[in-house]
Amino acid sequence: MISVRQVLTALGFAFTAYLAGRGLYWTGPVQYPLVMMATLGLYLLTAWLCLFWYRRPTEADAGPGDGIPSPERLPAWACVMALAAALLAPTTIALAVGPNARTAPYATWAIGGIGVLMVIVMVRRRPWVAWAGIVIMGVESMIWMGAIPALALGLVGSIVWVAGTQVMIVLLDRAALDTAHLATLQRAASAWQASQTVRQRERRLQVQRALVVAGPVLTRTVASGGELDEADRIEARIAEGRLRDELRGPRLLDDDVRAQLDAVRRRGTAVTVLDEGGLEGLDEKSLALIRSRLADTLRTASSDRLYIRTSPHERIAVTVVGRSGAGSGLSEEDAVDLWAEIPHAVDDDR
CATH class of the missing domain: 3.30.565 (Heat Shock Protein 90)
Known part of the structure; x- marks a missing residue:
């Protein structure tokens, strides 16, 4: 059965591959193609490591108070690689294509590509790293392209993606906490109901045992009108003691x-x-x-x-x-x- 994680991972893989493919579709001159290829390789390596790197959870992985297991959180070395990609990609691509092609589609792919990478980082529970990467990429893009072209060619969209992802993560975490709280209440209610069922069963058994013990004595007492001989009094006293013992x-x-x-x-x-x-x-x-x-x-x-x-x-x-x-x-x-x-x-x- 396909899980939600598998679907999201496939979407992330498709987006990163598509944006890298845009960088390979050169419709104009590229002054330094090897630099362009190296940048694309670094981007794909970083994006796919951030996307696919998971480790097996252990007993000590429960997050402190937030309920998020730490295997979901991106490791520090991957965060460094993501920030390095955000720092290097805009500059190396601008230098590789030259000043006349910096607004061409095969040069502006980095804005969307780094945006998708920071979305992945945000999903992997590193919001500060994701926003730092967006800021670094945005500043460098504005330096090489100008503020208006950078905003028009995808910077606004990347900011919106990361912000929307953070809102979604916050809502999902709250929903997970509410679900866990409801599950705890349900378990407590089930335990209380089970204890009440056990107590009712015990009370029924005690009543049945009391009827077995005291029933014959009460029957003789009623039949004799309360006039009991010495043997019946002894039996009544013993029956009373039995009932007290059972209780x-x-x-x-x-x-x-x-x-x-x-x-x-x-x-x-x-x-x-x-x-x-x-x-x-x-x-x-x-x-x-x-x-x-x-x-x-x-x-x-x-x-x-x-x-x-x-x-x-x-x-x-x-x-x-x-x-x-x-x-x-x-x-x-x-x-x-x-x-x-x-x-x-x-x-x-x-």
Whole structure:
């Protein structure tokens, strides 16, 4: 598929070749044909290097704040060649054709040729070089031809080409920045929508899980008119604990941990599970090891109250604190009968 760059490059090649061809179509005497040919060769070499020279972009090529990759920008050595062509072409051609033919078409091609070259330089992100080349070429053309003939024979057109190209480049850059901004907003909107979809799915799963856990208890409560026996009260208390666990610490739970939490609550222990962060970057294997260690800790716990919290600490993943002796006159410090810390890197051979 033909790209826009390929089309513009082909147009630039055609224009430069056409203008150089005008310089070869001599309809009058040329005093120094070799100088004329050398000037044409220098012009074509410079124009085509500026037109075709690109290098492969790298990761460090993003422009600082303007979004323009530096491979598009003309290298400094090519800028020097372009300015040299603008400086030499009007003078060498005027000397080569002689004073009587300086306004002939095969002598005035340099005005349009340097204009096209500076358009290429402008497109390659060197505006100051392009305008410097136009000024140099314009001054020399006026010196050799006179101000009015130079303006009438193409200088005005070259100035208009370069100015129009600069306006087009500015507009294209603004359009590119607007497009990039819109793309960023679209990505942000898509990410927000995806996060909302995930949250809705999680809420649906939590509601379904709540119905599974609390549904039978609620059904029996309604059927009995609120008159529950001791076994039903225990089931209601366990169901409430399950719901709290699912809401407050879902990343700590698997089937084994849920079973142990139920067993602990059936023994009369009050359990609080809180996910306070610290598990976000762990993979599923690490989470499974942490849950397994937590289930082992719960299996041997005999405290009256258990507090299970995740930890943002860089080494500790979960802390389990058990307290007993409430109402026995013991101090708060003495009431702690279980303290277990589960690290992030759990040893499989624990």
